[in-house]
Amino acid sequence: MDTGDFRAWVRESSRLITEQAGELTELDAAIGDGDHGINLRRGFQAAVEMLDDAEANTPGTVLTTVGRGLISKTGGASGPLYGTAFRQAGKSLGDVTDVDAARLGGALEAAFNGIQQLGAAREGDKTILDALGPAVTAYQVAVEKGGDLAAATRAAAEAADRGRHETGPMLARKGRASYLGERSIGHEDPGATSTALILNALATVAAGEAS
Amino acid sequence: MDTGDFRAWVRESSRLITEQAGELTELDAAIGDGDHGINLRRGFQAAVEMLDDAEANTPGTVLTTVGRGLISKTGGASGPLYGTAFRQAGKSLGDVTDVDAARLGGALEAAFNGIQQLGAAREGDKTILDALGPAVTAYQVAVEKGGDLAAATRAAAEAADRGRHETGPMLARKGRASYLGERSIGHEDPGATSTALILNALATVAAGEAS
Amino acid sequence: MKKLINAPDGVLTDALIGFAAAYPDLTVNLEDRYISRGPTAGKVGLVSGGGSGHEPLHGGFVGYGMLDAACPGEIFTSPVPDQLLAATNAVDGGNGVLHIVKNYTGDVLNFQMAAELAGDDGTPVETVLVNDDVAVENSTYTAGRRGTGGTVFVEKIVGAAAERGADLAAAAAVGREVNERSRSFGVALSANVIPATGKPGFELGDTEIELGVGIHGEPGRQRGPITTAREIAGFALDAIHADMPLSGDVMVMVNGLGGTPLIELYVVYAAVAEWLEGHGATITRNLVGNYITSLEMAGCSITVARMTPDLTELWDFPVQTPALRWGR
Amino acid sequence: MKKLINAPDGVLTDALIGFAAAYPDLTVNLEDRYISRGPTAGKVGLVSGGGSGHEPLHGGFVGYGMLDAACPGEIFTSPVPDQLLAATNAVDGGNGVLHIVKNYTGDVLNFQMAAELAGDDGTPVETVLVNDDVAVENSTYTAGRRGTGGTVFVEKIVGAAAERGADLAAAAAVGREVNERSRSFGVALSANVIPATGKPGFELGDTEIELGVGIHGEPGRQRGPITTAREIAGFALDAIHADMPLSGDVMVMVNGLGGTPLIELYVVYAAVAEWLEGHGATITRNLVGNYITSLEMAGCSITVARMTPDLTELWDFPVQTPALRWGR
């Protein structure tokens, strides 16, 4: 994936999140404060604008720019978390201009670690990590099995989708949803859902389906 | 009517008003502020209590005591108006102990004048006066035709009922209902309605039906 | 009906007990139902009152630089002469007592009776009638304009004048001047619920607002669909401007009716400031918040007063009450 | 949804424009989104912030004796690090800046990032985390107790300490002490409506209340049927008392959540005073009104702080902000 592909990923993520903002917000209304879609839409749209203005000419700078944009404009818990994820992912890419499957795997892992360190959640706590963790694992398994970048991102997206659905029966232990205790059970986590969208955007771009 | 009859009138008025407080309040909710029944119930119940405690041993003092009680406890526009009416009626009776039909007619007229002077309304303004005015007239006509006190109070009560119904199509020009302008049309006036109740109580007592 | 009360008919008593506990510097006479700060020798006493449900008005405005006593009636029901008389006597500092009365038939009649009784007792009483609500047109065919937001301005400014030694006639004159220079217009987005009835005082559709509503939920000039804060403020200010042309120095109050978030009042204030600037008027003083409410009604009222340097000086005079406090 | 706004996504900007017009003594930076009173040389700067919709918190508490700057996020959404950093720099008087942060994941993370950035720039930043809401039990299994009413006490008292010359460490220590001594419990009678979604944040039945609600409408401990103010206050105080036994001198705030009439808050205050007296505690200071709201939510929160003479002295220190004002 080159710089243009990474820009396309961000645009596609923004498009999907804008399209699904209502759903994300509704999920957040059920177990949070009903702003997740609004937050991310604002954040991603700002990130896309910043990207259009910025001279980000490596995949790494594309991602760190997006990360800065998300931190600057999203607010909420998800802003710093996703912002940090993109920044860490971007940093892990250094200044390579063409990202292969292995490097992208490293970037996804860096994203996971960034969120994990900042938010101090663990898998199973009903958060972003419950979509991102399985995605990173599935990605690496696919690569190890000889899959190319398109196949690996597709595997990651599918694992994220499954992971997101699996947050339904979980009891939230981080973020606003944790205040619900038992009542958080039965609702899918909005952050895990948005993560699945972002990874689906990645798979779409990797498959060359969007621009 | 002797002192006991006047006490009975007040008690019967209080009973009727308490019973119909909901209706009075609903009428007031439509074109006023929805408290007429509550106001009058509070006022009349207090007046009855004051009367129970007071050594009112003439019809006149019964009525002035009630008037003072209504003024003290009712609040709203109706408190001073009805209070003044009872006080003026009581004063007009002097210290006679047995009130005949003619004297009672004078008392009703004094009540009308008291309200008219204090509130500066005219008949047709959609107020208490639109029940009380026709009642006073009907009473006097009945007496002139030789009717006794029971017949005259019955005529007054019936005229008050008619008068009250006739406030429906009137446009309010006094009190809170006046703010409605044209929109006050089509609703019967709460004050005219409570006046009809008080005059019905009088007719009941005069007929010896209540105690 | 869901309300934080113990029983519908005990609301006022319970509230007065709470008020007394919260403001130990003030006197709450539960028997006679008034809130006061005791008489100040030589000063004209200021008494206001009216139905409850408009808090902080009037009890929240008792204190240095403002009222001497407030008489709360039952919710939305004017106080009775007895309590007005008791309060009048309690704050009579020997130089007479000024009654500040919002123009509603009930308030007017009850205050009038109290003034007569006080006069019989030898206490000179003057009355300032507040009737600032421009929503009521053709006021000759009605009980007259209602007293609303202008009351806050009158009470504050007369309070300062009395504190500075104005005699009864002078205090009354200042009050009348403020009233004449003040105009209000209210807008309701939802109805209030009187505890005693437990039902909304009026019905509004899901997207309907009442333009020109009174502080008891009295009807306004018209109903309309909900629109922007800017248009609503414009409608209100146009109505005020048509009645009293706005220019020069003005004081503005954007008042919440009880159920509207403060952030919305800031939005309205922005629109009001924009409108007034566009019409060449200068806002020299302002209040934004809940000062004269209508229970939990959602909506706001806008009050504008044309100021003079003297009135501004009186406005700036120190005040120390539960709801208004500065300069000391 | 009926609201006094121009457009759902412009509420914060419009409100800030209105706020700026209403309080010309304060600075409103629309670009960077903060309200400030400029740096006071030598004084520790106090910055707070959080999602909007809780007005007057925090912008209404900027001024002498309280905050130096407030950073409003979008409605119910924490502010972003950029604005927190800009505000931190704006009020840095050379002796460091204290961040007062309500304990919500979003607020904590965004403030943390801003503090790191400020630290990189050489500005020492300390953080006081407010987490006073006892509705959240088993806080080790959650994001922790939420910060609610105690924030008002912390901001006022730290504000006084900073004004009197406390250094950064001392100001932080006072803030933490106030937080440790404060506990809150909220009760919702109706839900709020976020303008951006236009729908109630949660659903309550016609006779249902949420006991232990958060200031964003977060769920409480349980739902129950509407009951008397006395029982509701008792439930809240029992919860507080179980967590922090109440005795001796206490300060109490009965806070309206935005849609509750002030007269009801007086009724609740009466019940709170009765309960505390019955438990041998003495209310030495109080606030009754809307201080930390949740848009138009009906209901109230009760905050109690166990006081010391030093804290009381700091509470009494002059304050001059839009929403809290005394002694000067």
Ligand SMILES: Nc1ncnc2c1ncn2[C@@H]1O[C@H](COP(=O)(O)OP(=O)(O)O)[C@@H](O)[C@H]1O
């Ligand atoms: N500590 C955490 N670690 C990872 N993800 C978290 C954490 N806390 C919250 N989240 C995620 O953030 C999402 C909520 O984001 P958002 O609604 O934008 O922020 P807020 O909760 O501040 O309103 C949750 O659904 C959850 O997935």
Ligand SMILES: Nc1ncnc2c1ncn2[C@@H]1O[C@H](COP(=O)(O)OP(=O)(O)O)[C@@H](O)[C@H]1O
């Ligand atoms: N000026 C007046 N003269 C006679 N009756 C009046 C006048 N003003 C109001 N009323 C009567 O008072 C009634 C309302 O009484 P009430 O609801 O108790 O008082 P309020 O209007 O103060 O709430 C009206 O229905 C009307 O009949």
Ligand SMILES: [Mg+2]
């Ligand atoms: Mg959220």
Ligand SMILES: [Mg+2]
């Ligand atoms: Mg009425």
Ligand SMILES: [Mg+2]
């Ligand atoms: Mg009334």
Ligand SMILES: [Mg+2]
């Ligand atoms: Mg949020």
